[in-house]
Amino acid sequence: MAQGYFITGTDTEIGKTHSAVKLVRHLQAQGKRVLAMKPVASGCELQPDGSLLNDDVARLVAATGQTDLDLMNPYRFQPPVSPHIAAREAGVEIELALIAEHYQRLAADAEVVLVEGAGGWLAPLSDRYRMQELAQRLQLPVILVVGMRLGCINHALLTAQAIQAAGCQLAGWIANRVVPNQLAYADNLATLKQYLGEPMLELPYEG
Numbered sequence: 403m404a405q406g407y408f409i410t411g412t413d414t415e416i417g418k419t420h421s422a423v424k425l426v427r428h429l430q431a432q433g434k435r436v437l438a439m440k441p442v443a444s445g446c447e448l449q450p451d452g453s454l455l456n457d458d459v460a461r462l463v464a465a466t467g468q469t470d471l472d473l474m475n476p477y478r479f480q481p482p483v484s485p486h487i488a489a490r491e492a493g494v495e496i497e498l499a500l501i502a503e504h505y506q507r508l509a510a511d512a513e514v515v516l517v518e519g520a521g522g523w524l525a526p527l528s529d530r531y532r533m534q535e536l537a538q539r540l541q542l543p544v545i546l547v548v549g550m551r552l553g554c555i556n557h558a559l560l561t562a563q564a565i566q567a568a569g570c571q572l573a574g575w576i577a578n579r580v581v582p583n584q585l586a587y588a589d590n591l592a593t594l595k596q597y598l599g600e601p602m603l604e605l606p607y608e609g
C-alpha cells in the first residue's frame with residue numbers, strides 16, 4: 403500500500419499543482435512509482451469528445467503517466483468557481499466514500515500517491531464537507547504549499563493551525579516562490595521556519 407500525502411496550500415493559484423509535479427519528478431528520480439489524484443476539479447475545459455479536462459489533471463498525468471483519468475479525477479466541473487458551487491450548479495453531491503474508494507485503488511498500485519485538493523484547506527466541497535474533511539477521511543499526512551508572497555505568513559500559520567486542530571499531521575511544507583522578487587524573501591522564509599520548521603522543499607520562481 404502506498405504512502406499518501408494530501409497537498410493543500412495557502413490559497414488557490416499558489417502552486418499546489420506546480421509543487422506536486424516537482425514532487426512527482428523528485429520521487430521518480432528516487433525510483434519510486436508515483437500516482438496522483440485530483441479528486442475534485444472545477445475550471446475544466448470541454449474536450450472535442452464531450453469530456454471535461456482540468457489543466458491540473460493534464461499536468462499531473464503528464465508527470466505520472468497515468469491513463470485512467472476517471473480514477474484520479476472522479477469529479478469535474480466546467481466553471482472555475484469553488485467546487486461546492488460548481489457541484490451544486492451541476493446537481494452533483496460529492497461523496498467522500500467514492501473518493502476514498504478511488505484513492506484505495508490508486509494506493510494499491512503505487513508507492514506514493516499525491517492527492518491535490520482544490521483551493522485552500524477549508525475550501526468547501528459541499529454544504530457538508532471541505533478539503534479538511536476529505537484529508538481526514540483519507541487519513542493522509544498533509545503537505546502545505548506556501549505561495550511565497552506578501553501575506554503568506556498569516557495564511558500559512560492559519561492553515562497550519564487548522565490542519566493541526568483537525569487532528570491531521572503536517573508532514574512538511576514547501577516554500578514556492580510565486581513572485582520573482584519578494585521583498586525580504588530570506589526574512590519571510592526564516593519567520594516561516596520558526597513556526598513550521600524546515601521546509602521540505604524550496605522552489606524557485608520560474609518566470
Ligand SMILES: Nc1ncnc2c1ncn2[C@@H]1O[C@H](COP(=O)(O)OP(=O)(O)OP(=O)(O)O)[C@@H](O)[C@H]1O
Nearest residue numbers: 414415416417418419420520521579606607608609
Ligand atoms: N514557482 C513558480 N514559478 C513561476 N510560476 C509558478 C510557480 N508556481 C506556480 N506558478 C504558476 O502559478 C499558476 C498557479 O499555479 P498552480 O496551478 O500550481 O496553483 P494551484 O495552487 O495548484 O491552483 P488551484 O487551486 O487552481 O489548484 C500557474 O500558472 C503556475 O504555472
Ligand SMILES: C[C@H](N)[C@H](N)CCCCCC(=O)O
Nearest residue numbers: 414445482483484520521525
Ligand atoms: C477554480 C480554481 N482554480 C480552484 N480549482 C478552486 C478554488 C476554490 C476556492 C474556494 C474559496 O476558498 O473561495
Ligand SMILES: [Mg+2]
Nearest residue numbers: 418419458518
Ligand atoms: Mg492546482
